[in-house]
Amino acid sequence: MYEIKVTSKGQVTIPKKLREEMGLKPGDYLEIKEEAEGYLINKKIDKEKIEKYVGILNKEKSSDEVVKELRGHDGGS
Numbered sequence: 001m002y003e004i005k006v007t008s009k010g011q012v013t014i015p016k017k018l019r020e021e022m023g024l025k026p027g028d029y030l031e032i033k034e035e036a037e038g039y040l041i042n043k044k045i046d047k048e049k050i051e052k053y054v055g056i057l058n059k060e061k062s063s064d065e066v067v068k069e070l071r072g073h074d075g076g077s
Contacts, residue, residue, distance in 0.1 A: 023071035 004012045014024065022043050024030075029044035061069075 025072050 002015055002018055004014065006012055014022075018024075024043060031042050031044045033040045033042070
């Protein structure tokens with residue numbers, strides 16, 4: 001669990017470790033959804049980005065390669 005403080009301007013800083021875990025990069029968007037238990041925050045998925053990979057698995061790239069590309073990993077750790 002992460003505890004994040006909201007500034008007087010309503011801004012938050014997402015800890016680096018969490019940004020890395022979520023695959024967040026500058027310019028990415030977050031979606032906030034109200035649930036019965038509270039709020040759920042997810043990285044917004046660019047559906048156009050995903051559509052170019054439909055049907056590609058087991059043909060050109062492994063699922064691991066596609067996931068790394070979608071998350072923005074360049075192969076480094």
